[in-house]
Amino acid sequence: MKRVVVIGAGFAGLAAALRARRAGADVTVLEALPRAGGKAALGWADFSSGPTVVTMPQVLSALHERVGLPRPHFESARPTTTYSYADGRTFAPGALAVEGDLDGTLAQLSRTEGQDYLRLLRLARTLYQDAQDTFLFAPPPSRTALLRYALTRGRRASPGRSLASLVQSGPYLTPFWLRFATYLGADPYRAPAVLHNISWVELGMGVWHLNGWAGGPPGQARGLGALAARLAEHAGMLGVRFEYRTRVEHLVHERVAPGRRLVYAAHTGRGVFSADVFVSAADRDHTLGWLGAPPSPRPLGLSGFALQLRLSEALPAAHHLLFSQDYAREWQELRAGQLPTDPTLYLHLDGDRAFFLVNAPPRPELGAGRDEYARFLLWRLQERLPLPVREWRALSPAEYARVARGGAIYGSAPHGLAGALRPGWRLGSYDNLRQVGGTVHPGGGVPLSLLSGWNGAGELLSLPYDDLGGRGPW
Numbered sequence: 369m370k371r372v373v374v375i376g377a378g379f380a381g382l383a384a385a386l387r388a389r390r391a392g393a394d395v396t397v398l399e400a401l402p403r404a405g406g407k408a409a410l411g412w413a414d415f416s417s418g419p420t421v422v423t424m425p426q427v428l429s430a431l432h433e434r435v436g437l438p439r440p441h442f443e444s445a446r447p448t449t450t451y452s453y454a455d456g457r458t459f460a461p462g463a464l465a466v467e468g469d470l471d472g473t474l475a476q477l478s479r480t481e482g483q484d485y486l487r488l489l490r491l492a493r494t495l496y497q498d499a500q501d502t503f504l505f506a507p508p509p510s511r512t513a514l515l516r517y518a519l520t521r522g523r524r525a526s527p528g529r530s531l532a533s534l535v536q537s538g539p540y541l542t543p544f545w546l547r548f549a550t551y552l553g554a555d556p557y558r559a560p561a562v563l564h565n566i567s568w569v570e571l572g573m574g575v576w577h578l579n580g581w582a583g584g585p586p587g588q589a590r591g592l593g594a595l596a597a598r599l600a601e602h603a604g605m606l607g608v609r610f611e612y613r614t615r616v617e618h619l620v621h622e623r624v625a626p627g628r629r630l631v632y633a634a635h636t637g638r639g640v641f642s643a644d645v646f647v648s649a650a651d652r653d654h655t656l657g658w659l660g661a662p663p664s665p666r667p668l669g670l671s672g673f674a675l676q677l678r679l680s681e682a683l684p685a686a687h688h689l690l691f692s693q694d695y696a697r698e699w700q701e702l703r704a705g706q707l708p709t710d711p712t713l714y715l716h717l718d719g720d721r722a723f724f725l726v727n728a729p730p731r732p733e734l735g736a737g738r739d740e741y742a743r744f745l746l747w748r749l750q751e752r753l754p755l756p757v758r759e760w761r762a763l764s765p766a767e768y769a770r771v772a773r774g775g776a777i778y779g780s781a782p783h784g785l786a787g788a789l790r791p792g793w794r795l796g797s798y799d800n801l802r803q804v805g806g807t808v809h810p811g812g813g814v815p816l817s818l819l820s821g822w823n824g825a826g827e828l829l830s831l832p833y834d835d836l837g838g839r840g841p842w
């Protein structure tokens with residue numbers, strides 16, 4: 369039986385472990401934290417501490433089916449998010465796939481804004497559809513695949529053009545369109561135009577709330593943290609061994625032929641784990657460090673400063689985004705490595721819990737003033753959207769640095785065309801090692817991290833590529 373070591377029990381590591389186990393391998397997962405979930409598992413244990421926007425539910429459902437779990441129960445978020453501006457204006461768009469039309473969304477916009485909205489949404493759909501077969505639901509693209517994309521679809525992706533020049537749409541809708549690039553850790557003013565495709569995932573295909581599992585009572589477990597716990601529990605039942613509180617320190621490897629190296633063992637604070645093949649589902653730069661290689665020379669993408677909030681009353685599930693007065697200025701501060709003085713506030717309400725987040729530079733040292741900045745954020749929130757907060761806990765870039773180099777949520781910044789192309793699953797000449805997860809192909813976010821883990825492990829075990837039902841006519 370093939371022995372597989374998976375490093376990291378985030379979404380990608382869980383998917384990798386499940387795929388390998390389903391293929392009959394003997395699987396051990398090494399995880400530094402005391403529980404599964406990775407970026408969703410920091411802070412309070414009963415709370416998701418990172419991902420809250422559930423997209424591409426088909427991928428999550430397909431994964432459940434493949435591993436023999438009942439499907440999760442999804443409720444569509446209507447509206448997708450409520451956007452509030454500093455002058456009091458609000459905009460609450462619905463997703464096309466959920467609403468069936470855009471009438472309710474367009475009714476909130478002026479004629480010119482509405483025309484722009486339709487034009488930019490169509491363009492986002494085109495970019496998304498163009499990217500699907502090469503960059504999202506396929507193995508990391510070969511040179512030939514890249515060339516084919518460039519020749520057939522590349523011009524539509526406006527190479528050489530910035531996102532900021534593409535989505536100029538007045539004082540309200542420009543920041544609205546720009547913000548989607550943060551879903552991949554980009555500074556929207558440095559992102560390439562092609563990242564406009566991300567907005568289609570939310571505004572075209574929809575946003576969902578995860579609410580229990582088919583056959584179980586709704587509300588039995590909510591949020592993506594609960595999903596990770598469920599996948600880990602199931603993997604354990606299938607025979608995957610989880611070694612928690614086990615931090616990998618380095619990987620032992622050797623050259624076996626010119627241009628070919630093999631990894632033999634993972635050294636951890638709790639002993640040595642050897643295997644036939646290794647899947648690293650931790651941050652790519654961490655893996656490079658364990659191999660004795662330098663980190664990627666690319667600049668790091670965004671981190672976050674978050675608060676978990678316990679509320680004294682239950683509120684309906686909803687997403688809110690409260691824009692700062694001056695979005696461009698906020699990004700100047702972030703670019704200068706500072707926590708914003710007037711940040712855009714993101715809030716996810718879910719019963720008697722809320723997750724509250726602002727963008728932050730990837731600088732763990734900013735955690736030193738954690739409580740002071742957290743109190744400032746709470747004060748800003750209460751000014752604009754008062755909530756009955758009973759208790760809070762802050763998670764600064766220092767906490768996110770426990771699971772990602774510099775606390776950069778998505779690894780290197782996707783700036784410029786080359787930056788937007790995520791690194792592949794192979795690391796140099798290591799034949800029996802694959803790098804998966806949100807810092808590599810096909811990209812960050814929970815569904816893509818699951819796809820990465822499922823298929824990166826699949827490739828190592830010579831299993832066919834499986835798009836987990838993700839590719840569609842959307």
Ligand SMILES: Cc1cc2nc3c(=O)[nH]c(=O)nc-3n(C[C@H](O)[C@H](O)[C@H](O)COP(=O)(O)OP(=O)(O)OC[C@H]3O[C@@H](n4cnc5c(N)ncnc54)[C@H](O)[C@@H]3O)c2cc1C
Nearest residue numbers: 376378379380400406407418419420421616805806813814
């Ligand atoms: C604040 C925030 C908000 C987000 N919002 C959303 C959202 O709304 N929707 C969405 O889809 N996505 C969102 N994301 C992104 C999403 O959470 C990630 O892309 C995804 O969770 C990445 O999963 P992963 O398995 O690749 O990595 P991780 O979750 O980082 O897992 C890596 C694991 O490796 C472990 N590890 C690291 N080093 C070692 C070591 N030396 N030894 C052993 N184990 C180690 C870590 O402890 C961790 O458990 C958000 C992320 C954050 C932080």
